[in-house]
Amino acid sequence: MAELNGNLLVGQSGGPTAVINASVAGVLQEAGRHECIEEIYGGLNGILGILNEELIDINEEKAKSIEGLKYTPAAALGTCRYKIDFKKKPEKAAKDMDRLFEVFAAHNIRYFFYAGGNDSQDTSHKIHEEAVKRGYEMRVIGVPKTIDNDLPHTDSCPGYGSVVKYCAATVMEVGTDVGSMATDDGSCCIIEVMGRAAGWIAAGTIAAKRTPACPPHIILLPELPFNEEAFLARVKETVAANKYCIVVVGEGLKNAAGEEIGADKTRLDAFGHPVLSGAADKLAEIIQGKLNTKTRTVKLGYAQRAAAHFASATDAKNAVACGEAAVRAAVEGKSGYMVKIVRDTQAAGLVRWSTGLQPLGDIANVEHFIPRDWISEDGLLPNEKFTQYVLPLIEGEVKVPMENGLPKFVTLEKVRVEKKLAPRA
Amino acid sequence: MAELNGNLLVGQSGGPTAVINASVAGVLQEAGRHECIEEIYGGLNGILGILNEELIDINEEKAKSIEGLKYTPAAALGTCRYKIDFKKKPEKAAKDMDRLFEVFAAHNIRYFFYAGGNDSQDTSHKIHEEAVKRGYEMRVIGVPKTIDNDLPHTDSCPGYGSVVKYCAATVMEVGTDVGSMATDDGSCCIIEVMGRAAGWIAAGTIAAKRTPACPPHIILLPELPFNEEAFLARVKETVAANKYCIVVVGEGLKNAAGEEIGADKTRLDAFGHPVLSGAADKLAEIIQGKLNTKTRTVKLGYAQRAAAHFASATDAKNAVACGEAAVRAAVEGKSGYMVKIVRDTQAAGLVRWSTGLQPLGDIANVEHFIPRDWISEDGLLPNEKFTQYVLPLIEGEVKVPMENGLPKFVTLEKVRVEKKLAPRA
Numbered sequence: 001m002a003e004l005n006g007n008l009l010v011g012q013s014g015g016p017t018a019v020i021n022a023s024v025a026g027v028l029q030e031a032g033r034h035e036c037i038e039e040i041y042g043g044l045n046g047i048l049g050i051l052n053e054e055l056i057d058i059n060e061e062k063a064k065s066i067e068g069l070k071y072t073p074a075a076a077l078g079t080c081r082y083k084i085d086f087k088k089k090p091e092k093a094a095k096d097m098d099r100l101f102e103v104f105a106a107h108n109i110r111y112f113f114y115a116g117g118n119d120s121q122d123t124s125h126k127i128h129e130e131a132v133k134r135g136y137e138m139r140v141i142g143v144p145k146t147i148d149n150d151l152p153h154t155d156s157c158p159g160y161g162s163v164v165k166y167c168a169a170t171v172m173e174v175g176t177d178v179g180s181m182a183t184d185d186g187s188c189c190i191i192e193v194m195g196r197a198a199g200w201i202a203a204g205t206i207a208a209k210r211t212p213a214c215p216p217h218i219i220l221l222p223e224l225p226f227n228e229e230a231f232l233a234r235v236k237e238t239v240a241a242n243k244y245c246i247v248v249v250g251e252g253l254k255n256a257a258g259e260e261i262g263a264d265k266t267r268l269d270a271f272g273h274p275v276l277s278g279a280a281d282k283l284a285e286i287i288q289g290k291l292n293t294k295t296r297t298v299k300l301g302y303a304q305r306a307a308a309h310f311a312s313a314t315d316a317k318n319a320v321a322c323g324e325a326a327v328r329a330a331v332e333g334k335s336g337y338m339v340k341i342v343r344d345t346q347a348a349g350l351v352r353w354s355t356g357l358q359p360l361g362d363i364a365n366v367e368h369f370i371p372r373d374w375i376s377e378d379g380l381l382p383n384e385k386f387t388q389y390v391l392p393l394i395e396g397e398v399k400v401p402m403e404n405g406l407p408k409f410v411t412l413e414k415v416r417v418e419k420k421l422a423p424r425a
Numbered sequence: 426m427a428e429l430n431g432n433l434l435v436g437q438s439g440g441p442t443a444v445i446n447a448s449v450a451g452v453l454q455e456a457g458r459h460e461c462i463e464e465i466y467g468g469l470n471g472i473l474g475i476l477n478e479e480l481i482d483i484n485e486e487k488a489k490s491i492e493g494l495k496y497t498p499a500a501a502l503g504t505c506r507y508k509i510d511f512k513k514k515p516e517k518a519a520k521d522m523d524r525l526f527e528v529f530a531a532h533n534i535r536y537f538f539y540a541g542g543n544d545s546q547d548t549s550h551k552i553h554e555e556a557v558k559r560g561y562e563m564r565v566i567g568v569p570k571t572i573d574n575d576l577p578h579t580d581s582c583p584g585y586g587s588v589v590k591y592c593a594a595t596v597m598e599v600g601t602d603v604g605s606m607a608t609d610d611g612s613c614c615i616i617e618v619m620g621r622a623a624g625w626i627a628a629g630t631i632a633a634k635r636t637p638a639c640p641p642h643i644i645l646l647p648e649l650p651f652n653e654e655a656f657l658a659r660v661k662e663t664v665a666a667n668k669y670c671i672v673v674v675g676e677g678l679k680n681a682a683g684e685e686i687g688a689d690k691t692r693l694d695a696f697g698h699p700v701l702s703g704a705a706d707k708l709a710e711i712i713q714g715k716l717n718t719k720t721r722t723v724k725l726g727y728a729q730r731a732a733a734h735f736a737s738a739t740d741a742k743n744a745v746a747c748g749e750a751a752v753r754a755a756v757e758g759k760s761g762y763m764v765k766i767v768r769d770t771q772a773a774g775l776v777r778w779s780t781g782l783q784p785l786g787d788i789a790n791v792e793h794f795i796p797r798d799w800i801s802e803d804g805l806l807p808n809e810k811f812t813q814y815v816l817p818l819i820e821g822e823v824k825v826p827m828e829n830g831l832p833k834f835v836t837l838e839k840v841r842v843e844k845k846l847a848p849r850a
Contacts (some may be wrong), residue, residue: 003805165830173731173734175730179499181499181503189726296727297726300725306602405632406593406819409597
């Protein structure tokens with residue numbers, strides 16, 4: 001494969017994570033090691049900013065800011081939820097694609113990296129195919145990212161280990177708290193975590209369960225229909241045994257009809273919209289109503305995916321490695337792949353991590369769910385197979401510099417690259 | 426003052442914190458340094474367990490477990506919300522007091538330490554007065570504890586610095602996340618923190634505001650009646666300027682009529698109870714309804730007061746110091762005091778911490794609110810006076826040992842002391 005000289009463009013897409021910036025740091029630092037890569041640009045707010053020719057010049061950033069991305073949460077380049085949708089909006093999609101290639105050509109972009117989840121890998125795939133079709137020489141590699149951990153073919157997704165580490169620590173801490181207050185009356189606490197379709201995050205909190213009596217006592221997954229009777233029986237049993245019960249629920253928990261239990265269409269707010277009480281509040285209502293057991297809720301929301309102060313060092317290292325591997329693959333001439341994480345479990349459970357490549361066509365729009373045999377038969381807790389899977393992903397802590405008692409994250413200067421095109425029509 | 430030989434009893438009361446065990450460690454380790462203190466007992470679940478003669482023998486615990494209490498959240502001895510209420514239930518209170526002194530006498534308790542908030546200091550005060558009245562020689566010292574930070578006469582309350590450190594880091598991280606996703610449509614996130622009467626925790630998150638544009642953008646306190654119009658105007662203004670807005674709200678936010686805004690009496694759940702949507706969900710409903718701006722919520726709940734993985738080293742050190750000072754004061758002959766934290770701000774803002782004593786009669790049932798002149802005139806943000814107050818309290822991080830990627834907290838063996846009395850009537 002002939003050496004390809006030109007500029008690099010990297011973008012971030014979808015919901016941020018604690019380590020998506022670490023992947024970008026991997027891309028940027030690896031790019032600096034290859035002479036064929038000339039200018040290094042970042043796209044502001046992913047595809048959305050690229051369509052508007054809003055690029056920043058990474059070479060204007062301080063090296064220590066780039067290094068600091070390894071412990072800075074959220075998307076330092078900005079992110080977006082913008083889909084180039086050839087199915088639903090073919091004309092707009094075709095127009096977007098034309099515009100993207102105008103921007104690529106205007107700035108001599110020959111290396112394109114996009115960090116994101118399912119939709120973003122689909123975008124990368126389309127851009128790769130389009131480049132081939134147009135005969136525009138450019139290497140496109142997708143970088144995996146999603147706390148949801150639902151990308152196929154990769155052992156895990158950068159972002160997942162960190163969100164699990166934080167949520168599992170929360171379960172452990174809340175469990176200690178509620179347990180220490182528990183008297184004969186009993187009490188429950190429901191912790192709601194993200195995951196609308198896949199329950200990887202909720203299931204991951206099994207890492208906190210160090211003995212059978214330890215929380216979490218019940219984990220409810222969006223994949224399995226909510227069985228109120230079995231749930232209440234287990235809550236009652238747990239409170240009888242331990243005086244308290246900690247439940248973790250994925251926000252997208254559904255009833256047998258496939259409706260989210262947190263969205264109650266029978267109740268309307270002051271503006272006439274259905275009340276979205278959330279899965280945890282709904283479960284609390286059920287427990288208090290049916291068992292008369294005091295129940296409190298915790299809803300971690302965005303806090304969980306941004307919790308860089310307690311990120312997993314393994315996750316952050318894998319995130320950096322994915323960024324680096326993407327650049328190496330592209331420099332070697334590859335295009336149309338996503339970097340994947342590969343686990344090699346050795347003697348004594350020691351895990352060695354490496355990366356591989358998977359064609360983007362295998363990734364785009366495929367969701368990876370928890371294998372059914374990693375969950376107990378009654379569906380109320382993941383089993384030992386899940387614990388073995390998740391523990392290596394939360395190993396180690398990222399060191400974050402502190403200033404006045406709080407994390408000192410970096411922000412980029414974001415020096416704009418001069419626009420060369422007329423504004424987008 | 427003559428030396429008093431006898432046994433020590435320590436108990437924990439009220440809602441746990443990340444550092445209430447650190448205070449107990451201070452009591453236990455200091456007690457070991459004084460020969461006049463013979464046996465060292467812990468009361469299980471505070472006064473409640475003591476009434477039932479449920480005591481544990483601390484000398485059966487490993488020294489490293491006691492040391493580990495300095496980084497273990499929640500109440501290692503168990504806690505309770507039990508009030509000896511002479512006003513409302515004088516007969517029951519008198520009976521409880523008789524029983525307590527039976528237990529004290531049966532186990533030759535001559536040193537009694539109780540870590541807790543307002544109600545617990547009141548309990549200690551009553552026990553001290555009762556001991557004097559009965560001529561039972563015992564030294565009673567209250568140890569301050571409450572994330573609510575509403576005890577008077579002390580600079581701050583152990584537990585407060587840690588909850589603020591965690592909540593402020595959350596505001597910073599969530600702000601980074603929401604800011605990186607913000608596009609022209611704008612978005613908001615409401616973070617609900619504890620504080621039903623006093624807004625110290627909500628106000629404390631001002632520590633995260635490192636520049637005027639940084640979050641939190643608005644902090645709503647339970648002390649000031651909610652002004653919907655002024656609030657919405659500020660949200661709109663903030664979104665226009667920054668594309669996003671982070672709001673922190675104390676759970677007890679009230680309207681002008683003094684009703685909590687999170688408790689909506691007009692809506693009933695399936696069991697006929699009013700829907701307690703919570704202050705954050707209510708604010709989100711208002712913003713989405715009136716401004717049509719996408720709004721998400723985070724409700725930290727118990728997670729905030731148990732977050733030992735990110736506790737303040739300053740807070741933990743002060744907590745230990747309070748426990749130690751309580752024992753020293755008692756050994757010196759003092760009784761009927763609460764230990765208080767004293768701040769000495771020196772040149773260059775350097776703070777030196779020490780402890781003092783305040784008569785329990787000055788503490789019991791007095792709530793300490795945020796001075797009005799520490800809050801901006803419009804009531805929407807604390808000012809520089811508050812920032813100067815809070816920053817030293819969150820300085821430093823407690824080192825927590827890790828095991829398999831999660832904190833390794835200690836649990837006590839809890840070897841029971843043989844009962845000497847008939848069960849409580």
